Structures are given as C-alpha cells and as structure tokens.
Amino acid sequence: MTQTHRIVSGMRPTGPLHLGHYFGVLKNWTMLQEEHECYFFVADWHALTSEYSSPHHIRGFVNELIIDWISSGLDPEKCVFFLQSEVKEHAELNLLLSMITPLGWLERNPTYKEVKQELVSKDLNTFGFLGYPVLMSADILMYQATMVPVGQDQLPHLELCREIGRRFNSLYGKFFPEPLSQLTQAPKTPGLDGRKMSKSYNNAIYLKEDPAQLKTKIMSMLTDTDRRRLKDPGSPEKCNLFPYLTLFDPGAEYKEIREGCLQASRGCVECKKLLVTMAEAFLEPIQKTRRELEKDPDRVRAILDHGTELAQRHAAENMQKIRELVSFG
Numbered sequence: 096m097t098q099t100h101r102i103v104s105g106m107r108p109t110g111p112l113h114l115g116h117y118f119g120v121l122k123n124w125t126m127l128q129e130e131h132e133c134y135f136f137v138a139d140w141h142a143l144t145s146e147y148s149s150p151h152h153i154r155g156f157v158n159e160l161i162i163d164w165i166s167s168g169l170d171p172e173k174c175v176f177f178l179q180s181e182v183k184e185h186a187e188l189n190l191l192l193s194m195i196t197p198l199g200w201l202e203r204n205p206t207y208k209e210v211k212q213e214l215v216s217k218d219l220n221t222f223g224f225l226g227y228p229v230l231m232s233a234d235i236l237m238y239q240a241t242m243v244p245v246g247q248d249q250l251p252h253l254e255l256c257r258e259i260g261r262r263f264n265s266l267y268g269k270f271f272p273e274p275l276s277q278l279t280q281a282p283k284t285p286g287l288d289g290r291k292m293s294k295s296y297n298n299a300i301y302l303k304e305d306p307a308q309l310k311t312k313i314m315s316m317l318t319d320t321d322r323r324r325l326k327d328p329g330s331p332e333k334c335n336l337f338p339y340l341t342l343f344d345p346g347a348e349y350k351e352i353r354e355g356c357l358q359a360s361r362g363c364v365e366c367k368k369l370l371v372t373m374a375e376a377f378l379e380p381i382q383k384t385r386r387e388l389e390k391d392p393d394r395v396r397a398i399l400d401h402g403t404e405l406a407q408r409h410a411a412e413n414m415q416k417i418r419e420l421v422s423f424g
C-alpha cells in the first residue's frame with residue numbers, strides 16, 4: 096500500500112490558467128487528491144511580492160483560480176482549498192522562521208537570482224521578495240506537510256524549506272517533518288509558438304478560451320517553419336503543433352499523420368483542424384463546469400470560506416504548539 100501524505104501546494108493568483116497549468120500542475124493535483132490529504136491554497140501574499148504596485152488585480156483572480164481548479168476536476172469534498180492571507184498564522188510563522196534563516200541562504204537561491212534578472216520591469220529589490228521562500232516554508236511547515244508537488248523552478252525553495260525546518264527542529268525541538276518534493280512527470284507544455292506556454296509570452300490557450308478565439312489561435316499557429324508549401328515534406332519533430340496531439344491523447348502514436356507529413360501527402364491545415372476538434376472536446380466539459388460556477392458566485396465563495404476555516408483551525412492549533420516551542424506560548 097502506498098503511504099498517505101499530507102500535501103500542501105499553492106498557486107499565485109496572477110491570471111487565468113492555461114493548458115500549461117493544466118498539464119503541468121492540475122492534472123497531477125487531481126490524481127493526488129484521490130489518495131492523499133490535500134491542502135491547495137491561493138497564494139495571494141506571494142502574488143503581492145511581485146504585484147505590490149497594483150494589488151487590486153489580485154483579489155479578482157482569487158475566485159477565478161478556484162473556478163479553474165474545480166472545473167479542471169479538483170473536488171472541494173476531497174481537498175481543502177483556502178486563501179493564504181485569511182490564515183494570519185502564516186504571517187506569524189513567516190516572522191518566526193525569518194529569525195532563524197541566514198541571509199546567505201536566501202541570497203544564494205538560484206530561482207531568486209533568475210526571476211530578479213528576468214522581471215526587469217519590476218523592482219524586486221525588496222525584503223518581501225528576498226523572503227519569498229521563507230513565507231513559502233511557513234505555508235508548508237504550518238501543516239506539517241510531508242509532500243509538496245512543485246515545478247522544477249520551485250525545487251530550490253523546497254530545499255530551503257527543508258533546511259529551515261531542520262534548523263527550527265534542532266533549535267527548539269522536533270516539530271516539522273521534512274517534506275518531499277513531488278515533481279510532475281509531464282513534459283513542459285509548449286506554447287503556440289513552440290516556447291514554453293506562458294501568459295507573458297502571449298502564446299497560451301486558456302482553459303476558459305472562447306471557442307472562436309481558440310480556432311483563430313490554432314489556425315494561425317506556425318507548424319514546421321521549414322515546410323513552406325504543401326508539396327514540401329514536413330517534419331513532425333520540428334512542428335509546433337504535433338506535440339499537442341499527444342498531449343490530448345497520450346496513448347496515440349499518430350503513425351498515419353506522421354507519415355502523411357513526412358511524405359507531403361497531408362497538409363498542415365488538416366492537422367490544425369484536427370487539433371481544433373481535439374482542443375474543443377477537451378475544453379468543453381471544463382468550460383461547462385465553469386459556466387455553472389460563474390452563475391453561482393456564492394457557491395464558489397462558500398467553498399473557499401469553508402476550506403479557509405478548516406485550514407485556520409489546523410493552523411491555529413499548530414501555531415500554538417510552535418509558539419510554545421519557541422517559548423512564546
């Protein structure tokens with residue numbers, strides 16, 4: 096029998112979710128919810144580390160995120176959804192952990208350095224941004240999580256979390272387990288232009304993508320840029336579109352399509368039309384649930400409030416024990 100884990104993971108509410116989130120994160124979460132105790136939360140304080148100059152956008156994305164989660168198959172009966180900023184204990188634990196976190200650990204963090212270099216449009220020279228992994232550690236350790244599903248870029252943060260937890264345990268007494276990381280097996284979802292799918296590259300297909308817009312996006316995709324005319328043989332390996340077919344239907348080999356492309360007997364428009372059909376079929380049930388939820392904002396709110404209450408109770412209990420260990424109880 097597999098071990099049951101307590102799982103904690105979060106997402107920053109910075110925009111609507113796209114296929115990259117679905118295949119990279121949500122699909123994994125929906126599998127985990129079947130076997131483990133899951134806490135999934137909206138990391139709005141983490142969003143504030145980079146969005147502090149326009150914080151009013153964050154609020155609006157919170158409900159959107161919950162709608163995207165549920166319509167992608169996450170079940171609020173099986174997992175706890177909560178809003179980070181409503182569980183104030185996270186801020187208190189963040190403060191306690193910040194006392195024992197050496198600056199060098201934070202400054203050396205490769206993700207910190209990379210993001211700071213990439214996001215030049217924002218001034219990330221702040222105390223809050225440097226402390227991002229400390230707050231993340233508080234999120235995880237608060238619930239004594241044993242497993243954290245994350246993307247590759249978050250691994251250094253998780254390593255820091257383990258080190259901070261270890262340090263706390265050795266200073267004040269053992270309380271925090273060492274959370275394991277769980278990396279999603281899925282390969283990176285390519286965007287419409289072949290680069291990684293990302294809102295900032297403007298190459299994403301959103302889960303709430305309007306069908307007409309979906310069609311336009313797919314029909315104007317660049318396929319194999321070396322294949323100029325129908326009679327030129329193409330190469331599925333160089334094609335931006337081909338990997339999408341396997342994404343939607345991982346079991347299929349698409350031998351005929353592959354051959355047709357290589358022998359120039361099949362045109363790109365045919366593949367595009369096929370992809371439109373597949374993407375529509377994939378998004379249809381997701382969007383159906385979304386429409387239902389959009390009609391019932393009170394239900395969405397109630398789900399989040401209920402989960403937040405559960406998380407609050409758990410956090411309050413653990414926080415009291417943590418205070419006592421630090422002689423502040």
Ligand code: TRP
Nearest residue numbers: 103104105106107138141231234
């Ligand atoms: N940093 C994560 C991200 O950007 C979000 C996050 C915040 C998180 N706190 C967490 C993920 C705790 C896992 C566990 O993707």
